[in-house]
Amino acid sequence: MAKVLVPVDVTDAQLVVNNVPEDDGPEWDAGTTFNIGDRVIKSALHKVYESAIDANTGTEPGGADPAIWLEVGATNGFRSFDRRLSAPSSKAGSIQFTIQAQTLIRAVALVGASAVSATVRVKKPAGDVLSEQVKTLADGSHLIDAIAMVTIKPKTRDVAIFENIICQPGNRVEITIGDGTGTAEVSEVLVGDVIQIGTALFGAEVGIDDFSEDITDQFGNVDIVERAYRDVTEFPIAVNTADVGYLRRTLAQLRAKRALYYYTADGNDYGTTVYGRYEGLSTVIAGPKISDMSLKILGATYDP
Structure with a gap:
């Protein structure tokens, strides 16, 4: 399923x-001077910030000028x-x-x-x-x-x-x-x-999108710039024809949102389980009882 x-x-x-402690750095203090590369946390926001300037005093992270404090991500306890x-x-x-x-x-x-x-x-x-x-x-x-x-x-x-x-x-x-x-x-x-979508079929496609890039200089030397990557899975699914409208409306509510798409919670999933957003949904109404649905999922990116 x-x-x-x-x-x-x-x-x-x-x-x-x-x-899990929020131990990524000291709590930001308005009276402390920070320099480029110094990191602080705002525990009220559960976020880590890095100073982008020297002599950084009194400017609160997450404020009106994001060029002064760069948001690094969530704190350890809330990642x-x-x-x-x-x-x-x-x-x-x-x-x-x-x-x-x-x-x-x-x-x-x-x-x-x-x-x-x-x-x-x-x-x-x-x-x-x-x-x-x-x-x-x-x-x-x-x-x-x-x-x-x-x-x-x-x-x-x-x-x-x-x-x-x-x-x-x-x-x-x-x-x-x-x-x-x-x-x-x-x-x-x-x-x-x-949400149960339908019956999983053989023929699923699983793969990876790699965002790394080859950089070639004027002499033809190639360096690889490592970047993030993501899982990509395309599910073929048999669904009840009577459920096609309901499934389309339900999946439309997940547009631009991340969720976990999977076939099985136990055993070998053949690499099909993916946490991400669906890029495309198509359905062929093949008969009065069973129709063919295809769902393509773009996984959340993994940092290099």
Whole structure:
């Protein structure tokens, strides 16, 4: 079944527990002088800024003149909710987020998580556990023989998806990444409802767009300028003809928004799972019962 997890925006009020520190730099202070390259944080905005000038005193980051302070991105504690696949949130031991649900949450996805395992619990505000799911994040698909198994460290999944968690408004989703050892990381945490589109078909196209560029000088020497890249997936899907109008209207509401498109939450997804926005939707009404839909997804860019 082809599905899409539509993430909700997680506000400060909803994020009732966050143990990842905002430790990217000192808090901006109006009385301190900063020079080019100095970084500060505005914890009220959960953002990191870098000074673009010397002798920078008294000008507040995020103010009317963005040429003085360059916005670098979200702070460590909030990079998991910035809708970008930039540097991950990182913490020694384990990461814990608890989100107060304001709408129905039926799935959680961890994009770019690095840890032994992750646990998702649904709890009442008083702390009673309503449900719990635990997933091992290790991916051993690259360990093709016995030698590799003992010489190469297992990688972690690109995306871990927890389905059917059923968190009603007023209850809480508790997410724990890691087992308390090493360093836990996660690029993006997605919570929200799931839309079922149709039956996944063979013939999906998966690939990568690389934005790196070859720079050739006057003598023909070529240097590669490394830039970001993104996943690209095109899904062929069989849908009920009666649902074509509904699906078109529903997917139109996701235009210019990022969501998680996937076939399966378990097993081998053949690299089809992608977090991004859909670029194109086309449907051939092939018959009175079943029609053919094609959905092309452009993934969020990964920083080099």
